[in-house]
Amino acid sequence: MTFAVLRALHAIIGSALDEIETVYASNSAIDSGLQALDFPSLDTPYDPESMAEVLVTHPDVAKAISRIVAANGQMSAIVRPPFSTLNDAANGYNLSSALRFLEASNTAELLRASGPSGLHAAEIAKRIGAERMNTAHVLRLLATHHILLEVKPDVFALNRVSTIIDSGKSFDDLRERPNTKYEDGAGAAAFLALCTDELFKASAYLTEALLPDMHQVTVKTKLSPVHVLDSPTTIAAPVMPADYPMKKPSLFLGWLESLLPNTVSRESFGGEKASPTSSIDSTATLSWRATGFNLSQNTPVSFWEWLEAPENGPRLLRFGRGMAGSAGLGATEVSVSPFLNLSPSSLVVDVGGGIGSVTMHIAEQFPELRFVVQDREAVCYQGEKALLAQHPEWLESGRVTFQPHSFFEPQPKYAMPPAVFMLRWITHDWDDARTREILLHLRRAAKVGKGKETGTYLLLADFILPYACEAESLGFEDIEGAKEVEKLEGAQWPLLANMGKASSAPYWMDITMQTALDAQERTLSEFVAVTASAGWKIVQVSRSEQSLFGSVIAVPAPIPHESSL
Ligand SMILES: C[S@@+](CC[C@H](N)C(=O)[O-])C[C@H]1O[C@@H](n2cnc3c(N)ncnc32)[C@H](O)[C@@H]1O
Numbered sequence: 421m422t423f424a425v426l427r428a429l430h431a432i433i434g435s436a437l438d439e440i441e442t443v444y445a446s447n448s449a450i451d452s453g454l455q456a457l458d459f460p461s462l463d464t465p466y467d468p469e470s471m472a473e474v475l476v477t478h479p480d481v482a483k484a485i486s487r488i489v490a491a492n493g494q495m496s497a498i499v500r501p502p503f504s505t506l507n508d509a510a511n512g513y514n515l516s517s518a519l520r521f522l523e524a525s526n527t528a529e530l531l532r533a534s535g536p537s538g539l540h541a542a543e544i545a546k547r548i549g550a551e552r553m554n555t556a557h558v559l560r561l562l563a564t565h566h567i568l569l570e571v572k573p574d575v576f577a578l579n580r581v582s583t584i585i586d587s588g589k590s591f592d593d594l595r596e597r598p599n600t601k602y603e604d605g606a607g608a609a610a611f612l613a614l615c616t617d618e619l620f621k622a623s624a625y626l627t628e629a630l631l632p633d634m635h636q637v638t639v640k641t642k643l644s645p646v647h648v649l650d651s652p653t654t655i656a657a658p659v660m661p662a663d664y665p666m667k668k669p670s671l672f673l674g675w676l677e678s679l680l681p682n683t684v685s686r687e688s689f690g691g692e693k694a695s696p697t698s699s700i701d702s703t704a705t706l707s708w709r710a711t712g713f714n715l716s717q718n719t720p721v722s723f724w725e726w727l728e729a730p731e732n733g734p735r736l737l738r739f740g741r742g743m744a745g746s747a748g749l750g751a752t753e754v755s756v757s758p759f760l761n762l763s764p765s766s767l768v769v770d771v772g773g774g775i776g777s778v779t780m781h782i783a784e785q786f787p788e789l790r791f792v793v794q795d796r797e798a799v800c801y802q803g804e805k806a807l808l809a810q811h812p813e814w815l816e817s818g819r820v821t822f823q824p825h826s827f828f829e830p831q832p833k834y835a836m837p838p839a840v841f842m843l844r845w846i847t848h849d850w851d852d853a854r855t856r857e858i859l860l861h862l863r864r865a866a867k868v869g870k871g872k873e874t875g876t877y878l879l880l881a882d883f884i885l886p887y888a889c890e891a892e893s894l895g896f897e898d899i900e901g902a903k904e905v906e907k908l909e910g911a912q913w914p915l916l917a918n919m920g921k922a923s924s925a926p927y928w929m930d931i932t933m934q935t936a937l938d939a940q941e942r943t944l945s946e947f948v949a950v951t952a953s954a955g956w957k958i959v960q961v962s963r964s965e966q967s968l969f970g971s972v973i974a975v976p977a978p979i980p981h982e983s984s985l
Pocket residue numbers: 724743744771772773774775776777778794795796799825826827828843844845846849
């Protein structure tokens with residue numbers, strides 16, 4: 421069965437929930453239901469005894485399935501009123517909270533030890549040191565959503581979903597040394613913890629961030645207002661306290677400038693230095709475009725700088741591991757086509773390469789190529805440690821090097837221009853203006869192709885979002901693969917054009933990018949626009965079979981003049 425069919429099945433019976441509640445059915449009933457709807461039959465072997473839970477998205481589909489149910493009595497469906505759908509959406513935050521509790525308390529590790537017979541909630545609460553909360557009820561919410569099993573009243577066990585959260589480490593060791601959880605692995609746990617902790621909290625402030633006029637936000641900061649600028653906005657400009665560990669003031673100023681175009685100048689902050697202030701903890705009313713993250717953590721610094729603060733060391737480590745552990749999103753399939761015909765020893769620069777997860781993946785497949793992984797200093801340090809554990813020979817030979825470098829600065833000088841600039845999960849971290857800045861620096865360091873020679877490739881690996889409705893072809897015929905990327909195979913009524921909830925992961929991520937970083941995922945036309953604005957022409961796009969994750973490949977084109985943008 422192709423992935424497209426699987427995705428279609430997933431969309432119909434997997435996770436959507438509009439007007440019909442859960443349908444319980446045997447696999448054979450699902451199979452015959454799908455046949456009745458003209459969908460390809462499940463051709464994989466199945467166990468007719470095992471019951472699958474299916475959630476049906478469209479009333480007509482549900483009715484068709486219900487007819488089959490009525491005929492053979494294998495299925496039961498409950499019609500759900502629209503308010504239930506809204507109620508689920510409104511209260512879904514409790515699921516994130518409960519998942520965080522499960523991960524942070526190392527309950528998955530505890531339950532692994534007790535096996536399929538499970539452990540009583542009272543014992544779980546005692547071992548994890550839970551107070552006040554009724555642990556059984558939190559775990560039951562997870563069981564209700566198929567993240568745990570309630571094997572007997574108040575007794576819980578791991579199922580195949582929660583097994584993924586298990587770091588494989590001993591519960592007692594983690595109790596003694598909690599910061600070791602993500603040291604060598606536990607990527608899925610790290611990713612889920614990141615999502616359900618700082619990213620979840622940032623999301624709670626989406627409305628305040630999007631509608632600042634409606635919600636005048638008072639941020640109690642550890643900063644005191646020293647400059648009030650009259651035009652165009654009155655700003656109580658934040659200044660870092662004297663003891664703030666400001667390793668990279670230029671990044672901070674860059675961030676502030678991007679928030680306050682035409683209002684903040686480096687001079688107003690005394691050049692690159694922060695002015696010291698004695699009044700800490702004063703309340704400043706800030707009317708800059710704060711993100712949900714800024715509001716939730718009560719900080720004016722960007723997510724990245726916040727991660728680098730000494731007290732957030734464990735979070736920084738968790739972030740790096742979480743990136744490596746996000747493979748479950750189907751976001752690992754970076755196109756290898758730019759690497760296929762490179763001459764030996766060609767240089768690939770992994771821009772914002774994190775701890776080098778993608779570099780390692782590509783370097784294993786292309787042993788002739790050399791790699792530079794650029795990131796922030798603290799991340800490079802972690803990357804070297806991670807690579808040392810897996811491929812020390814690459815570091816020793818210099819085949820892979822980590823280079824602290826901000827992608828908002830011009831690229832370092834190279835003996836030979838890089839063959840590929842590779843950016844996975846970078847452009848979705850920035851808005852269009854900042855993305856253009858990053859891509860312009862790369863464009864200026866790129867080799868422009870002549871004749872058959874293409875020059876330096878730009879490889880952007882990110883989700884490519886389809887619309888939720890049918891759309892006219894956008895006319896990107898000159899881009900190889902554009903047609904396939906614009907329209908999802910198998911997405912036809914009763915499915916939405918983007919397969920609805922079966923495709924939800926990148927749409928979740930899109931909002932996370934907005935609330936945490938004032939950034940976004942992009943549609944194909946948004947990619948075309950932002951790359952063109954920095955002098956890159958997209959020549960090929962492709963999408964992973966398993967998800968909406970894709971690769972955008974571009975080559976140097978003339979850099980448009982500022983005024984033509
Ligand atoms: C979403 S992660 C992606 C990491 C990596 N490309 C991967 O796919 O695993 C974004 C990365 O951008 C890095 N980053 C943020 N600001 C940066 C800057 N100004 N210069 C270089 N890297 C930066 C972060 O440290 C982080 O590692």
